[in-house]
Amino acid sequence: MTTLRSFQAEIEHFSHEKQKAAIALAREAHLAELKASHPKEVKKEEPATHKEEVNHVDEGDDERIETLLVNGDEERATAHLASALLRGHGEIILALGETEPISADKLASAADLLRRVAGGLKAIVTDLYNEGGAACWLVRLQPARVEEVSEVRVAVVGNVDAGKSTTLGVLTRGGLDDGRGRARLALFRHPHEVETGRTSSVGGEILGFTAAGESIFPTIHAPEASSAKREKLSWKEICQRAAKVASFIDLAGHERYFKTTLYGLSGCAPDYVLLMVGGNAGLIGMSKEHLGVALALNVPIAVCVTKIDMTPPNILEQTVNMLVKVLKSPGCRRVPVFVENKRQAVDCARNLSKPLMQGGKSDYRLCPIFMVSNVTGHNLPNLRTFLNCLPSSQMDDKYVVDAPLEFHISDVFSVPFVGTVVSGVVTAGVVRGNDPVLLGPDSLGHFIPTTVKTIERKRARVDSAEAGQSVALALKRIRRPQVRKGMVLVAKSETPPKAVMRFEGMVMVLHHSSTIQPKYTAMLHCGAIRQSVRIVSLDHPSGLIRTGDRSKVVFEFLGHAEYIKEGQLILLREAKTKVLGVVTRVLP
Known part of the structure; x- marks a missing residue:
């Protein structure tokens, strides 16, 4: 019988291979298009590209930088550090003495050399720790524009009343809570959320970090200051001062809004999941559902145990024991x-x-647990340090800059005096103001030509956006009813994009109370796409599948055609039924 872990590894490998093939084709098409439109410019750029390939430094050279620092080779350390900063989008963390302690004199000389080398590159070096013969430094460039600010997307999930919005309010504003949820009020979007204290929509909040790793808060916490005067910095001003931004996706915890939470985890493309567990309640209800979805989507997970100041010690101990037991279980495989x-x-x-080696196997992964209190502030500085050091989303291999534009729409707005605005994540290519693009598919499966009017990133106006960044685009001559969530913006090309009604997928049933047969209908989540699908046929000897079974399945959209690609992960949900899979083939 196929295990979930082996199936996840299989579909991840399949998705990676399909993605590599698609990236190669997209790059060839992009280069051919550039040659056709600007032949002279491309010819001039070819020698420079070749030179970059010759001087390219392998990704495994981070350790070599550290060796060069210890040996005092300043010239080679400068070249390697410049290459590493380029690969890391202006940021790299260097550590010495992890496996074998180093003397204090060698650490001091290595630190001095690193500061000289970084100073020549106009980068800022921050000491993260220096103890026990080991040291770690953060090297970060100060971005010249908001377009260059690196970003980390973190989805915040957990059961209702676990303290998600309150923790975000304390993290991003620097103050403490009064024990009654005052810190969460600024995060709510609707009046009924303020009245009930429960999030019902996908909310957003940011925490900026300077090049030196210091948090940027929008508020001044003075007892005599009125609440109306506390908000000092807007999102735009935070981004202008920041070198890195942690974007939080505040999701609903109530069972009634699970569909919205699932869409946030799938459509907003989070890089990490922060699971909130109330110390007084434990890992109950929707917390387990959210954990299961995050594991199915293979998103790295960190856990925050909240309300430790008000929880009796024996109850807190029970919560921690249950949490550790679940994380170590064969279904989670977390350390x-x-x-x-x-x-x-x-x-x-x-x-x-x-991946970590555990018992001779490398399918275990790390799961940090933070015991925090929003009233006393216990462990909050360590949580901010953790967020500051997380790798940027743009470093992921799945985001390719030198490819045709592809932008997935996760939300739509109608802004007065601006027009229709769409927000989402740029999954490939680069988008600039006044770029001609295709919007679709519409209800008939067609793509509409339009133009990008303006671009904003974290409410700050920018000239361009590249793969891996979440932005908002204002579109010309497009009315609000013409756009829906799940549509895409793609670059104009000679071969127009195609929307499909049917596709084939390899799936595994995670849970179902009985059996799944042809004509079974469920809600499909695939990136920003959320639509009901019907099973047309099953490639299984028995003609039906149940919990634990895997099969090739042909799906059909019930509403309208969608833009879907081979290698994309899919998640089916209907009541408590959950089916995980990958798109293996699109059908005409």
């Missing part, structure tokens, strides 16, 4: 680490996405 100091926070951030 829990309780973060209590800055060094642990930095090391967990660096290794969160990397």
Whole structure:
């Protein structure tokens, strides 16, 4: 019988291979288009590209930089550090003495050399920790424009009343809560959320970090200051001062809004998931559902245990024991680490996405646990350090800049005096103001030509946006009813994009109370797409599938055609039924 872990590894490998093939084709098409439109410019750029390939430094050279620092080779260390900063989008974390302690004199000389080298590159070096013969530094460039600010997208999930919005309010504004949820009021979007204290929509909040790693708060916390005067910095001003921004996606915890939460986890493309667990309630209800979805989508997970100031010690101990038991279970395969100091926070951030060797196998992953209190502020500085050191979303291989534009729409707005505005994530290519694009598919499966009027990133006007960034685009000559969530913006090309009604997928049933047969209908989540589908046929000897079975399935959209690609992950949900899979083939 196929296990969930082996099936996840299989579909991840399939998705990666399909993605590599699609990237190669997209790059060839992009280069051919550039040659056709600007032949002279492309010819001039070819020698420079070749030179970059010759001087390219492998990704494994981070360790070589550290060796060069210890050996005092300043010239080669400068070249390697410049290449590493280019690959890391202006940021890199260097550590010495992790495997074998180094003397204090060598650490001091290596730190001095690193500061000289970084100073020549106009980068800022920040000491993260220096203890026990080991040291770690954050090297970060100050971006010249908002377009260059690196971003980390974090989805915040958990059961109702776990303290998600309150924790975000305290994290992003720098103050503490009064024990009655005052810190969460600024995050709510609707009046009924303020009345009930429960989030019902996908909310957004940001936390900026300077090049030196210091948090940027929008508020001044003075007892005599009135609440109306506390908000000092807007999102735009935070981004102009920041070198890195953590974008939080505040999702609903109530069972009634699980569809919205699932869409946020799938459509907003989070890089990490922060699971909130109330210390007084434990891992109950929707917390387990959210954890299961995050595991199915293979998103790295960190856990925050909240309300530790008001929870009796025996209840808190029960919560921690239950949490550790669930994380270590065969379904999760996580190694829990309780973060209590800055060094642990930095090391967990660096290794969160990397597989760990456990019992001779490398399918275990790290899961940091933060015991926090929003009233006393316990462990909040370590949580901010962890967020500051997380790798940027733009470093992911799936986001390719030198490819035709592809932008997935996750939300739509109608802004007075601006027009229709769409927000989402640029998954490939670069978009600039006044670029001609195609919007679709519409209800008939067609793509509409339009133009990008203006671009905003975190409410700050920018000239361009590249793959991996979440932005908002204002479109020309497009009315609000013409756009829906799940549509895409793609670059104009000789071969127009095609929308499909049917596709084939390899799926595994995670849970179903009985059996799934042809003509079964469920809600499909695939990136920003959310639509009901019907099973047309099953490639299974028995003609039906149940919990634990896997099969090739042909799906058909019930509403309208969608723009879907091979290798995309799919998640089916209907009541408590959950089916995980990958798109293997699009059908005409």
